[in-house]
Amino acid sequence: MVDSTELSVQGAEAIETGRIGTLKTANHLIGDREGLRRAWERDGYWYFKGVLDQNVIAKMRRVWIDYLQRNGLIDADVNVNRYNHSGFDGKDISVAELSRISEFSERNIHTMITEDPQINESMKSLLGADPFWLPIAEYRANPPISDPVADRFIYPHQDGFYSRGMEMKICWIPLDNIDWEVGGCAWIEGAHRGPILHDLTKPPLFPIPADVVSMEGWKSADFEPGDIVIFDLNLPHSGLTNISKDRFRLSLDIRVTEASGKVPSIGELVSLSEEQLTLRNERTGAEEIYAIDAQTYVRSADGKKREGADIPNTFKPRETVIVNSLDGRVATLVRSIH
Ligand SMILES: [Fe+2]
Numbered sequence: 001m002v003d004s005t006e007l008s009v010q011g012a013e014a015i016e017t018g019r020i021g022t023l024k025t026a027n028h029l030i031g032d033r034e035g036l037r038r039a040w041e042r043d044g045y046w047y048f049k050g051v052l053d054q055n056v057i058a059k060m061r062r063v064w065i066d067y068l069q070r071n072g073l074i075d076a077d078v079n080v081n082r083y084n085h086s087g088f089d090g091k092d093i094s095v096a097e098l099s100r101i102s103e104f105s106e107r108n109i110h111t112m113i114t115e116d117p118q119i120n121e122s123m124k125s126l127l128g129a130d131p132f133w134l135p136i137a138e139y140r141a142n143p144p145i146s147d148p149v150a151d152r153f154i155y156p157h158q159d160g161f162y163s164r165g166m167e168m169k170i171c172w173i174p175l176d177n178i179d180w181e182v183g184g185c186a187w188i189e190g191a192h193r194g195p196i197l198h199d200l201t202k203p204p205l206f207p208i209p210a211d212v213v214s215m216e217g218w219k220s221a222d223f224e225p226g227d228i229v230i231f232d233l234n235l236p237h238s239g240l241t242n243i244s245k246d247r248f249r250l251s252l253d254i255r256v257t258e259a260s261g262k263v264p265s266i267g268e269l270v271s272l273s274e275e276q277l278t279l280r281n282e283r284t285g286a287e288e289i290y291a292i293d294a295q296t297y298v299r300s301a302d303g304k305k306r307e308g309a310d311i312p313n314t315f316k317p318r319e320t321v322i323v324n325s326l327d328g329r330v331a332t333l334v335r336s337i338h
Contacts, residue, residue, distance in 0.1 A: 020186060023047040023221040023229070033128050044192030045231035047221065048126060052173065053118040057225040060112050061175045064141055064250045067103065073143070073248075081176050083143055083246045098248075099154075099239070101139040110137035110254055113173070126230065127169075129258035134168055134322060135266065136334065142183065142242045142249040152183070153238040156213040160233035161198045161206065162303055163332045166324040167262045168255040169230050172237075174223035175250040182249045183240035185229070186220040192232035204304035208236065230256070265323045274311050277330055279323060290323060290330040299334040 026046040029035040039046060065081065068074040071093050075084050088094055113119050114133040123131040159170055178184040197213070198206040213236070220240065231237065242249045257263060265288055270278040277290045292298070298306040298314055306314045315321055315335060324332040 020180075021189075021217075021219045023187070023189075023219045025049055027051070030125060036128070040232065041193075043189050044235035045187055045189070045229055046126065047229045048227065050224065050226040051122050051126065052226045052228055053116065053122065054226050056112060056116050056119055057173075057175055060109070060252070061225065061250060063104075063109060063112075064139075064175060064248070067101065068141060068248060081247050081250060083248060085246065095143060098141045098143055101141060104139035105137070109139060110135065110252070113252070113254060123256065126228075127256070127258055129260040131256045132259040132263045134166075134255035134257065134264065135320070136322065137252060137254040140239075140249060140251050140253075142239070144242045144244050144246060144248075152240045152243070153186070153213065154241060156208050156236055156238040158192075158196060158198065158208075158234050158236050161196050162297060162299060163233060163324065163334065166233065166255075166264060166332050168233055168257045168264075170233055171254050171256055172229040172231070173252045173254070174225065174227055175252065176225060176247075178223040178249055178251065179244075180220070180222070180240075181242075181244040182247050183242040183244075184220055184223055184249065184251070185237055185239055186218045187229070187231060187235055187237040188217045189219045191217060192235040196234065197236060206305075213238075265325065267320065269315055269317065269319050269321050272312050272315060274308055277321075277323065277333060279321060282320070288323075290325050290328060292330050292333070296330045297332045299332065301335060 023045070024039070024043060024047060026036065026039055027048055027050075029039060029046075030048070030051075036046065061081075062079070065074060065079060069076055069078075071091060072086055073083060073091075074081070110133070114131075120131060160166075172185050174184065197208040199209050200206060265279060265281050267279040267282040267288075270280055270287060272278075273292075275292055277292055278287055279290075280287050292311065294307075298311050300306050300314055319335065322332075322334045323330055
């Protein structure tokens with residue numbers, strides 16, 4: 001066990017050695033499409049501060065606090081993000097559950113963002129088009145870890161590897177103040193222009209080899225409610241461990257694209273075999289048929305690629321799925337959460 005003074009020194013060293021720098025903000029480019037396009041091309045992300053409606057974010061933060069109180073991790077009658085250090089023994093939830101809260105997926109908590117008129121107006125001004133939200137969201141309340149290791153990077157990855165060819169941007173939204181100790185997320189600025197770094201010889205998760213991820217250029221920031229980081233699906237990034245004394249890292253990831261561009265098909269699964277998929281598109285009501293081949297990334301709930309005979313039982317009958325297609329072939333088939 002290392003105390004927090006030593007840990008903050010460790011964090012400061014990481015900043016000084018240049019391993020972690022500070023994200024550029026893009027607020028000055030709002031309304032300047034060409035400037036935003038150039039920043040995206042150069043850096044692979046836009047970091048906007050304080051652009052999301054504070055009331056919506058505060059309401060969401062309250063939902064997270066309620067959940068942590070119900071599970072005995074924050075004391076009742078406290079509206080403060082403060083872990084009571086009661087541990088996880090005998091509780092209904094685990095540390096792993098807090099890095100992907102399934103109850104929020106079931107309750108479609110993402111609609112607090114995607115159906116809010118104010119947020120959609122803000123997103124329209126940032127994207128330059130109406131947002132088309134993909135119903136793929138992850139909800140996190142990472143607790144402080146009691147045995148911090150030197151490496152703060154939880155799982156460096158490129159989302160594009162797991163969602164081949166999908167037209168989407170990833171949004172990372174803090175719901176509370178998230179500083180270096182609470183952890184947040186870090187990105188390798190500009191590396192979206194480089195190759196896919198995942199190791200194709202290591203199924204089913206194909207992790208990025210450790211020597212590749214130690215590359216320079218990692219950036220993060222001190223985040224506040226109302227901030228959003230929108231980033232390229234091929235930009236390598238990683239959650240950071242929470243080494244704070246008693247705060248949960250409250251955040252949400254969700255995917256978005258421009259409604260004016262290519263959008264994936266979302267709808268009820270009609271049939272699925274190893275070679276073919278039929279879905280009823282919820283926007284048009286029409287049935288669409290796609291071929292599945294060895295290149296198709298059929299993604300299970302834990303992100304792993306499913307192959308051959310495992311494909312048909314990856315989804316439940318009539319489950320809502322998302323299909324990204326290229327020339328009638330399925331590039332990615334993933335579970336929707338609504
Ligand atoms: Fe990711």
